[in-house]
Amino acid sequence: MVLASLYKRRRTFVAGRDLVHQGQTDQAAYILFSGWACSYKLLEDGQRQIVDFQIPGDFLGLRSVLLHVSDHSIEPVTDIEVTEFHVADLLDAFAQTPRLATAVLWAASRDEAMVVEHLVDVGRRDAAERMAHFLLEIGARLALIGLGSKDGYACPLTQYHLADTLGLSAVHVNRVLRQLRESGLVTFRDGHVTFHDYDGLVELTEFDPGYLDQTGPLLK
Amino acid sequence: MVLASLYKRRRTFVAGRDLVHQGQTDQAAYILFSGWACSYKLLEDGQRQIVDFQIPGDFLGLRSVLLHVSDHSIEPVTDIEVTEFHVADLLDAFAQTPRLATAVLWAASRDEAMVVEHLVDVGRRDAAERMAHFLLEIGARLALIGLGSKDGYACPLTQYHLADTLGLSAVHVNRVLRQLRESGLVTFRDGHVTFHDYDGLVELTEFDPGYLDQTGPLLK
């Protein structure tokens, strides 16, 4: 893979300590190798909105660098390993490998599509639908990299993460999870998500994984 | 500008008739020349979530084409004029002009940043803050292309558009607009947005136009 030529060095970060801070203007971006991270925005009153989670294979901080300023922060949810590269090198590489540009653009489009889905969740679905849709999307993404299936997956998130992601209070997250569990759809417990009725969930949330499909130019 | 070499043909579309339908798999993308459009997602129960508005100078439908399927629809809010181009040509052009790739990637990042702001609006701000933030953002974007200022701007949107954008009911949009008007912050009336207290609005919404700044590679 062409990106290999850009690889600078392997680094690790511990859970909970931000890699990128809102407002920072830095030059390094990363590719996540193991663990989970999340990107979020902090509001003045202390609330936060988690925008997206990153799992192995995803870019970290690419947008910050392209826009020359970080409009958000990135926190490792677990301990993570990343590969650092310099965006200037990436942009230079476009000259030699135009297909690389197409691939990166495709990855950015996919990221945007996920944020759009997330927006629809928060804007137009009730708490249970949001939760179900979110758990399905993460599951589908993990399945693509071999870390999950239609039965379930390991999930290091706390209910607070879910609350900050879905625009709910942690208290309400708990109620909604109970509701989903009692109606036999999905269980979130002890770091593990278990799907009891995958098709039922898909129908409830109109879930369509089309935008996640790995038919992007990276793999062609 | 390099994009000029791609220009295919000028087209017009009338207000209200979708250019792109959810699920469509087409090859053309557009650059908006005059008028306003919006991209939105439709839910099965008839609700819709408007994701973003496009104003002159913005790409239309680029993401659909990159992902090979439209996960959303695009509707002209007013009559619009667009310039059509084929994405295959755009990608080919990357080979001759790598800087073009950087520019397009930058534009995509800016789009994503706007969706992220929108997500924070809907997830973590109350109705009045959302409304104010949205009106400010559109104002800032219009100001960049000379169609608005800190005093206000012409705005062809209906209160239904605002409702579908902000995840509110049209009824509540009306209440919130009244509230903002009566507290002397901003007036939305007769197709015109008038800022009465721009700084007050900025403070209320923590508005930071950094991510909109035209310091992207397109103009460098």
Add this chain to the structure above:
DNA sequence: ATGATGGACTGATACACGTCAGTCACAGGT
């Protein structure tokens, strides 16, 4: 053992916002 910490979980209460069911003004068409 003891206390501190963090995550899961719960009941009671409050309110922001949605829904329902309208009115009013205006524009176009017949």
Add this chain to the structure above:
DNA sequence: ACCTGTGACTGACGTGTATCAGTCCATCAT
């Protein structure tokens, strides 16, 4: 002159979710 449709606007009422104020159970450090 009348109908139809669209957008703005409003009051009454219902509900989903936040907030408050806890409990309980692990884990970890002392």
